[in-house]
Amino acid sequence: MEHLIYPNLKRQEISGIRKFTSMLVDYPDAINLTIGQPDFPTPNHVKESAKQAIDQNFTSYTPNSGVLELRNAISHFYSEKYSLVYNPEDEVVVTHGASGAIMAVLRTILTEGCEVIVPGPAYPGYVPIIEMFGGVPVYVDTTSTAFVLTAELIEKHITERTRAIFLCSPANPVGTVIEEDELKKIAKLLRDKEIFIISDEIYSELIFEKTHHSIAQFEGMREKTIIVNGVSKSHSMTGWRIGYTLAPVFISKEITKVIAYFLSCESSISQYAAIEALTVGKDDAIEMRNEYKNRRDLVYSRLVSMGFDVVKPEGAFYIFPSIKHTNMKSFDFSVSLLKEQGVATVPGSAFSNYGEGYIRISYAQPIEKLDEAMNRLEKFMEKFKRA
Numbered sequence: 001m002e003h004l005i006y007p008n009l010k011r012q013e014i015s016g017i018r019k020f021t022s023m024l025v026d027y028p029d030a031i032n033l034t035i036g037q038p039d040f041p042t043p044n045h046v047k048e049s050a051k052q053a054i055d056q057n058f059t060s061y062t063p064n065s066g067v068l069e070l071r072n073a074i075s076h077f078y079s080e081k082y083s084l085v086y087n088p089e090d091e092v093v094v095t096h097g098a099s100g101a102i103m104a105v106l107r108t109i110l111t112e113g114c115e116v117i118v119p120g121p122a123y124p125g126y127v128p129i130i131e132m133f134g135g136v137p138v139y140v141d142t143t144s145t146a147f148v149l150t151a152e153l154i155e156k157h158i159t160e161r162t163r164a165i166f167l168c169s170p171a172n173p174v175g176t177v178i179e180e181d182e183l184k185k186i187a188k189l190l191r192d193k194e195i196f197i198i199s200d201e202i203y204s205e206l207i208f209e210k211t212h213h214s215i216a217q218f219e220g221m222r223e224k225t226i227i228v229n230g231v232s233k234s235h236s237m238t239g240w241r242i243g244y245t246l247a248p249v250f251i252s253k254e255i256t257k258v259i260a261y262f263l264s265c266e267s268s269i270s271q272y273a274a275i276e277a278l279t280v281g282k283d284d285a286i287e288m289r290n291e292y293k294n295r296r297d298l299v300y301s302r303l304v305s306m307g308f309d310v311v312k313p314e315g316a317f318y319i320f321p322s323i324k325h326t327n328m329k330s331f332d333f334s335v336s337l338l339k340e341q342g343v344a345t346v347p348g349s350a351f352s353n354y355g356e357g358y359i360r361i362s363y364a365q366p367i368e369k370l371d372e373a374m375n376r377l378e379k380f381m382e383k384f385k386r387a
Contacts, residue, residue, distance in 0.1 A: 003014075006132075007110030008131060008132045008133075008134065009132055011131065012128045012131065012132065016122060016210070017034065017036070017346050017350050020365045021034050021344070021346075023335075023338065023344075024338075025340060025346055027338055027339075027344070028238050029342055030338060030342040030343060030344045031342060031343050031344065031365070031369050031372060031373040031376070032344045032363065032365070033343060033344055033345050033362050033363070033370075033373055034345060034346045034360075034362060035362045035364050035365070036172070036318075036362060036364075037232070037233075037238040037363055037364065038233060038235075038236035038238070038288060038317070038339060039364045039365055039366065040236045040288050041236060041333070042235065042236050042237050042240070042273075043235065043236070043277070043281055043284050044118065045276060045280055045281060046235060046237070046273050046276050046281055047273070048276075049272060049273050049275070049276035050269050050270070050272060050273040050276075052272075053268070053269050053272035053273070054269055056274055058268050058269065059268055059269065060268060061264065061265055061268070062251060062268050062271060063265065063268070064256050064257075064259050064260040064264065064265055065092070065093045065094060065252075065259065066092070066094025066244070066265070066266060066271055067094075067235065067271050067272075067275075068088060068089070069094075069266070069275055070094055070242075070271045070272075070274055070275045070278075071088035071089075071094065071244075071273070072088045073275050073278040073279050074086075074088065074092050074094075074244050074246070074278060075087070075088040075091075075092055076217045076278075077278045077279075078190075078227075078229075078246060079102040079120050079283055080145060080282070081204075081205075081212075081282075082204070082212060082213075082214055082217070083217065084214060084217060084222075084227075084246070086246045086247075087249075090249045090252055090253065091245055091246060091247060091248060091249055092244060092245070092252070093244060093245045093247075093252050093255045093259060094242065094243075094244050094259075094265075094266050094271060094274075095230075095242075095243040095244055095245060095255075095258050095259060095266065096241050096243065096263055096266055097230055097232060097238075097241040097242065097243040098200065098202045098228050098229060098230040098243035098245070099125055100241070100243055100263070101228040101229075101230070101243040101244065101245050102125060102126065102129060102198070102200070102228055103129055103258075103262075104158055104245070104255045104258040104259055105198055105226050105228065105255060106129050106130060106133050106135065106164075106198075107133055107258045108251065108254045108257075108258055109163060109164055109196050109226075109251075110130065110133045110134060110163060110164075111134065111135075111137040111163070112134035112135075112161070113134065113135075113136060113161065114134075114135055114136065114161050114163035114164075115135065115137075115138045115159060115162045115163060115215075116130045116134045116135050116136070116137055116138065116162075116163060116164045116165070116166065116363075117138050117140055117154060117157050117158070117162060117164070117165040117166065118130070118137050118139055118140065118166050118352075119137065119139075119140050119142050119147075119149040119166065119167075119168065119171070120139040120140060120142060120143075120351070120352045120354030120355070121142070121143075121147070121173055121174065121320070121348060121351035121352050121355035121358070122139070122166070122168075122188055122351055122352050122354075123168060123171075123172045123173070123200070123351070123352045124232050124350055124351060124352075125195060126166055127352070135163065136161070137371075138162075138370045139352055139353075139354060140153050140154065140156075140157055141153075141354050142354070143354060146176065146311050147159075147174040147176045147179055147311055147320065148172065148176050148177075148179075148182065149167065149178060149186075149258045150182055150185070150186075151182065151185035151186045151188070152185075153249060154186060154189060154190075155189055156214055158193070158195070161344065162193075162195050163195065163196060164195060164196040164197065164198055165188075165190070165196070165197050165198070165261045166200060167193060167197060167198070167199045167200065167215055168197050168200040168316030169199075169200075169201070169203075169212075169313060169315075169375070170203040170204075170206065170207055170313070171203075171316070172203070172316060172318060173318050173320050173346070173348070173351050173355065173360040174311060174313065174318065174319075174320040175238050175296075175311075175313025175314060175315055175316045175317075175319060175320070176311065176314055176319045177207060177210055177314040177315050178213075179210070179213075180211075180213045183213055183215050183217075183218060184218060185259050186215060186216035187215060187219065187220065190221070190224070191219065191220040191221070192220075194224075195224065196224055196225075196226060196231065196251075197215055197216075197221065197224055197226070198225075198226050198228060199214055199215050199216060199225055199226065199227045199228065200227055200228045200314050201214060201227055201228065201229045202228065202230055202232065202243075203233050203315055203316040204229060204372075205233070205234035205285035205289065206233060206234070206285060206288070206294065206315050206316055206317065207289075207314060207315035208289065208292070208293045208313075208314060208315060209314065210314055210315075212315075216225060216246070220362050222248065223248055225247070226245055226246075226247040226251055226255075227245060227246040227247065228243065228244075228245055229243065229244060229246070229259045230242055230244060231243075231274050231277050231278065233255075233283070233316075234277075234285040235274075235277040235281060235284050235285065236288065236350060237270075237273070237274070237277065240255040240267070240270040240273055240274065241266065241267065241270060242266060242267075242270050242271060242273075242274040246370075291367075292317045292363065292364070294367065295317070295363040295365075295367055295370055296313055296317075296319065296363060297313075298370055298371065298374070299319055299361060299363050299370055299374065300312050300313070300319060300369060302371075302377075302378070303319070303321050303374075303375040306374075306377070306378055306381055307325070308322065308323075309321065309322040309324075309325070310322065310323040317362055317363050317364045318360055318361065318362055318363070319360075319361050319363065320348065320355075320358050320359070321359060321361065321362075322357055322358050322362055323348075323357060323359055324357040324358075325384070326384050329347075329349070330347035330348040330349045330355070330356055330357060330359055331347040331349055333347070333359060334346065334347045334359055336380075337377065337380050341376035341377065341379060341380045342376060343373050343376045343377055343380070345359040345360060345361050346359065346360040346362075347360075348360060349351045
């Protein structure tokens with residue numbers, strides 16, 4: 001009966017990241033630089049608030065869009081941090097992590113055959129969902145613009161079928177940030193077009209030297225922008241699975257329907273933990289961000305000293321060096337590095353064809369481990385100097 005399975009689903013494969021990380025069971029002593037999550041524990045005060053929620057029997061269903069107290073906290077957080085005002089009553093929806101938010105948003109706006117512009121290389125969670133819901137992903141090659149999606153690149157890919165554009169800043173897998181001036185150009189380009197903008201801002205609290213700007217801040221953009229964010233990266237709460245969307249009422253009410261019929265609601269305990277994170281812990285990310293910056297500086301300087309061509313990340317906790325000078329495919333390079341030196345990285349091909357020729361290194365590891373990983377990488381690269 002396999003032929004009865006939904007064809008759009010059967011065509012999808014497990015993410016290239018998951019495929020590669022599944023190999024790590026055979027290398028228990030490897031230094032794992034594939035991890036796409038913070039290595040810090042969830043803050044103690046957040047964990048305590050969850051325990052209190054259990055003790056106070058906050059264990060029942062919640063409203064489909066999330067408890068109002070959490071939606072208030074999300075609204076205040078965005079107002080204070082980014083000067084964007086959303087009504088918690090009907091413009092904020094709590095989702096199953098940022099990934100769940102992306103799923104709900106795409107289910108809300110996509111119809112068969114419409115196109116979604118995606119920057120390449122791209123986070124591998126976008127395209128499979130676009131395709132499962134009948135959309136057509138349109139990759140934009142950002143390798144010539146230091147991995148930044150620009151208005152000029154977007155304009156070349158807009159057609160009468162374009163339904164939405166993904167913006168991700170800071171970006172996974174490259175750590176780049178779309179600066180304010182470029183966002184203004186994008187806003188000017190899209191202001192009069194009936195195209196949704198999905199602004200993935202999950203790493204917004206992890207920008208190093210610059211300030212986070214959302215496309216929704218610019219004239220005419222709030223009405224067509226759906227912001228996706230959550231507490232996974234900012235508060236080291238990946239397993240708590242709390243994300244959210246911020247969008248105008250006409251979009252948010254439809255996203256809420258998706259949540260209602262797909263999931264009913266998110267975990268009540270996790271929601272109360274997220275309230276604590278976004279209120280008492282609204283600045284919890286600062287300490288982690290400072291440490292990521294130190295790690296970024298170490299890894300970047302070591303890679304440059306080894307001769308890698310690499311863009312310096314401006315946020316998140318990823319770096320994406322080119323391995324083109326080795327003449328190896330990214331998957332083969334990562335496998336060889338793992339087998340020969342015990343360092344696990346993610347092949348750039350996991351992030352679309354535009355990631356081929358690169359590897360992703362996550363520096364969400366203690367600085368001592370990163371230093372040792374760079375030592376091992378340097379030893380691995382010696383054979384290319386001899387060739």
